[in-house]
Amino acid sequence: MLLVDKRKGAVEGSATWALSDRIGLVICWALGLLFCAIAVAIVVYLFVKGISYLDLSMLTTPASAGFSQAESGGFSDALLGTLIVAVMAISLALPAGVATAIWLVEYGRPAALARITESTIEAIAGIPSIVLALFGTVIFSNTALGFLSRTSEGVVFGRSFFAASAMLSLVALPLVVASTREGLNSIPRHVREASYAVGKTKAATVRRILLPTSRPQVATGAMLGLGRIIGDTAIIIVLLGATQNFAPVEEASFPFNYLRGAGTTLTNFVYEASPTGNLNQPEKAYAAAFVLLLMVLALNAAVDLVHRRARKVGTWSH
Amino acid sequence: MNEEFQPEYGPKWSDQRVERMLGALVCGVVGLLLAMIVTVFVRAWPSFSHNGLAWFGPGGNVDDQLNAIFLSGQAGTEYVYTFHAWPLIWSTLLITGGSVLIALFSALFVAVFVVEFAPEWMSNILQPVVRFLASVPSVIYGLLGVLVLVPFIGNHLVSEGQKASVAGVISLSGYSLLAAIVVLTTMIAPLMVSIFTDGLRSVKPGWLEGSLALGVNRWRTTWKIGVRSARPAIVAGTVLATARAIGEAVMLAMISGSVGFAPNPADGLIFIYEPSRPLAPTIVKNIDQLSSPPANATLFAIAAVLLFSAALFSLTGYMARRSMRKYGTA
Numbered sequence: 268m269l270l271v272d273k274r275k276g277a278v279e280g281s282a283t284w285a286l287s288d289r290i291g292l293v294i295c296w297a298l299g300l301l302f303c304a305i306a307v308a309i310v311v312y313l314f315v316k317g318i319s320y321l322d323l324s325m326l327t328t329p330a331s332a333g334f335s336q337a338e339s340g341g342f343s344d345a346l347l348g349t350l351i352v353a354v355m356a357i358s359l360a361l362p363a364g365v366a367t368a369i370w371l372v373e374y375g376r377p378a379a380l381a382r383i384t385e386s387t388i389e390a391i392a393g394i395p396s397i398v399l400a401l402f403g404t405v406i407f408s409n410t411a412l413g414f415l416s417r418t419s420e421g422v423v424f425g426r427s428f429f430a431a432s433a434m435l436s437l438v439a440l441p442l443v444v445a446s447t448r449e450g451l452n453s454i455p456r457h458v459r460e461a462s463y464a465v466g467k468t469k470a471a472t473v474r475r476i477l478l479p480t481s482r483p484q485v486a487t488g489a490m491l492g493l494g495r496i497i498g499d500t501a502i503i504i505v506l507l508g509a510t511q512n513f514a515p516v517e518e519a520s521f522p523f524n525y526l527r528g529a530g531t532t533l534t535n536f537v538y539e540a541s542p543t544g545n546l547n548q549p550e551k552a553y554a555a556a557f558v559l560l561l562m563v564l565a566l567n568a569a570v571d572l573v574h575r576r577a578r579k580v581g582t583w584s585h
Numbered sequence: 586m587n588e589e590f591q592p593e594y595g596p597k598w599s600d601q602r603v604e605r606m607l608g609a610l611v612c613g614v615v616g617l618l619l620a621m622i623v624t625v626f627v628r629a630w631p632s633f634s635h636n637g638l639a640w641f642g643p644g645g646n647v648d649d650q651l652n653a654i655f656l657s658g659q660a661g662t663e664y665v666y667t668f669h670a671w672p673l674i675w676s677t678l679l680i681t682g683g684s685v686l687i688a689l690f691s692a693l694f695v696a697v698f699v700v701e702f703a704p705e706w707m708s709n710i711l712q713p714v715v716r717f718l719a720s721v722p723s724v725i726y727g728l729l730g731v732l733v734l735v736p737f738i739g740n741h742l743v744s745e746g747q748k749a750s751v752a753g754v755i756s757l758s759g760y761s762l763l764a765a766i767v768v769l770t771t772m773i774a775p776l777m778v779s780i781f782t783d784g785l786r787s788v789k790p791g792w793l794e795g796s797l798a799l800g801v802n803r804w805r806t807t808w809k810i811g812v813r814s815a816r817p818a819i820v821a822g823t824v825l826a827t828a829r830a831i832g833e834a835v836m837l838a839m840i841s842g843s844v845g846f847a848p849n850p851a852d853g854l855i856f857i858y859e860p861s862r863p864l865a866p867t868i869v870k871n872i873d874q875l876s877s878p879p880a881n882a883t884l885f886a887i888a889a890v891l892l893f894s895a896a897l898f899s900l901t902g903y904m905a906r907r908s909m910r911k912y913g914t915a
Contacts, residue, residue: 281804288804295698298691299711302778305771306714309721309729367614370607380611386899387615393825393895394621395832397868398888402621404875405628440614470603491720498722500835501865505872534724534835541728543839549732556725563720571713 310560317557320550326558330511330536336548342555344512345536348428349497349562351525352507352532355432356439356496361489363436364443369473371444372451392441396434400505403434407506416527417516428526431506438499439492446488450481483577487570494566497559500534507531511539511546533559625892628885635666640886643671647845651871651883658877668883670890672847676861679762679848680837681830684769689823692774693812696781701807712782719775727839730768735759735840743858751852755859760842763857768840769833773826780825784818785811817906824902828895831865838866864891 281292325341332339367384375381407416408425416427454477462472478485508514508529515524531539533555539545540552633640650668657665695715699708739759748757788811796806812819842860845867850856862870864887874880 284802284804288802291694291804291808292702295694295702298694299698299703299707301691302695302718302775303710303714306717309718309725312729312733313725363610363614366607366610370604370611374604374607380608380615383615384611386903387618390618390896390899391614393828393832393899395828395834395865395891395895397832397834397865398625398892398895399621401868401885401888402624405624437617468598469600470598473603494720498720498724500722500724501869504835504869534722537724537728538835538839541731541839543731543843552728553732556728559722560725563722564717567713567717567720570716 310564313553313557313560316553317560321554321557325551325554329513330531336550339546339548339551342511342533342536342551342558345531345533345555346558348507348513348530348532349534349559351428351530352432352435352503353493353497355428355526356435357489357493359433359436360439360443360492360496361485364440364488364492365447365478365485367440368444368447368451369477372448373469373473373477388441388444391437392445395501396438396499397501397505399434399437400502403430403502403506406430407433414527417514417529424529426506426508426529428507428528428530431502434502434506435496435499438495438502439489442491442495443485443488446484446491447481450484451477453484454480483573483580486573490566490570490573494563497532497562497566498534500538503532503535504538507535511536533562622892625885625889628882629889631664631879631882632666632668632886633889636668640668640670641674642669643847644669647672651845651867651874651880654883655871655874655877655880658874658879658881664879666879666882668886670864670887672845673862673864673867673887674890675847676762676841677831677863677865679861680765680769680841680863681827683762683766684773684830685823685827687766687770688774688777688826691770692777692781692822692826693819695774696778696785697807697812699778699782700785701803701811715775715778718771719779721772723772723833723836724839726768726772727836730764730836730840734764734767735761738764738858747855747858751855751859755844755846757855757858758842758860759858760840760860761858762841762848762861765837765841765861765863766857768836769830772833772836773830776826776829777822780818780822781815784815784822787818788814817909820902820905820909824898828898831894831898832891834865834869837863838869841866843870 281289284292322341325343326346327343328341329344330340330342367388371381371384404425406412407427407430408423410421410423413423415429417424458476458480459472462476463469467475508531510529511531513525514529516527517524519527536555537552537559540548540555542549544552645667647668647670653665654668657663695711699711699715703711736759738761739757742763743757743759743761751757792810792814793806796810797803801809841862843862843866844860846859846861848856848859848861852859868884868887871880871884875884
């Protein structure tokens, strides 16, 4: 709603405004600068703390029991755990989310089901992740799903990389759906009609025309989803187990022994290593938080890159 | 057969089949949500049915009650379900309400600033800043809160006299409502800003130009026309942020103080320094008690309350947006 084109410099100054309006503008500036200050403070503080406490050996040594922060190893298991969870969860959420979005935009019949689906996706976005986690404990301690986690004497442990990833994919799902829908909706009707006119089926149009065109939005959705997945802690605490090391299951073969076992991620490590957690090693918590922050920054940069590329390619509207 | 010409998308990928496959998947997602709602409420039922409406009321020490519930399940004798969640609910209301109000105020100003009043270089800085703040994991906010903000409040803001005045009741160490509200506001305000800016950007230019043409200055045009027409987006953003705030578990478990205590505003300003524990962090803190059946039911009851309030918020937001459809922005 740009009132005036700021680049042309023809902006009505605030000099003629009433005092109350000018005070409002001052509040705007103050809050805007406060936001910047908070962001800078977070980044600078974590960089300083992270670089001073992060030892590269921490990235390669697993956590171990010890009396001091020097003895208790690093967080390689947590780092690997974050990567495993991210890959598994997004590889569930991405196809499901894209498929849901395609159905909603391209098919969407019966209309009642489409409306229900829309509200479902919205509802999933609003569900606290701790509730998802509790629901996960019910699903995955079911004996029928015992093959997804540790089982001993008929009792299913219900905590594993499978369980955590499945629930985390629900956290990412609404973001993927929303972003993909936006992409599909921005493709004008005549593009589809042109494709049908040359004899392509609807399915082929989706596969060959619509999905490739909305790739930037799908990628954005996936990366936003990834950000939420690697940042989530509640589901990890509940469904991945309260351990700082991989706890592979003996009876399964690689890699399923690890995936069925309990583990940890960076978020869980930060939580446990903070003063309120069980480990209380603030220096390592800072180091792990720094690594986590770097991942988030990288994801943000990637989203920016995709956006800029997509803008360069241009849109359909001309 | 294999050598014959086959269209790229033969019968295997016919339209009907693809539509049915996608439809089945969508039904699966809907079914999963329904299953979740049903499961949570069924699991929660014993706790609600034993306590009735007193579940939501005050009475006794919540932490002792939770402990008794857990132990009765371990012992396997008669299960105890007595649970009065008021301190937890009150803490949720205070923390969520406080931070949503502050966040709404500041997000509105920042969104207006970004869209309309900031010079171009400033809005080019602010937009990535907002996106960054929205994507910082909650556990990092929690860590910074616990290692920076909480000690600061405990050492500098709370005076010794204040600590002594409530020494018999609760210890003021910096884990407080104030810390929780400050950090939670920082977490949810960026979410609001990004939705508000989208809403403000899609206000019809003609409406604003009409106001400007009547000689109303830019500031008042933006607030009287722009912000008012963007109300559906403001409701949507507020609802999303509130849902986020209510469900925030880990960060609040780290800095809210984790005591089942209901801060009393009647005590004067000191109540913002008092620790408490909202509903969601209670689940995180007691998660290893899931194996005890009555504790399991109690935790699911808390989850059911969270789920219900999340649903209530989406519904309110939906209704509010419906009634404002005439403004034409989502």
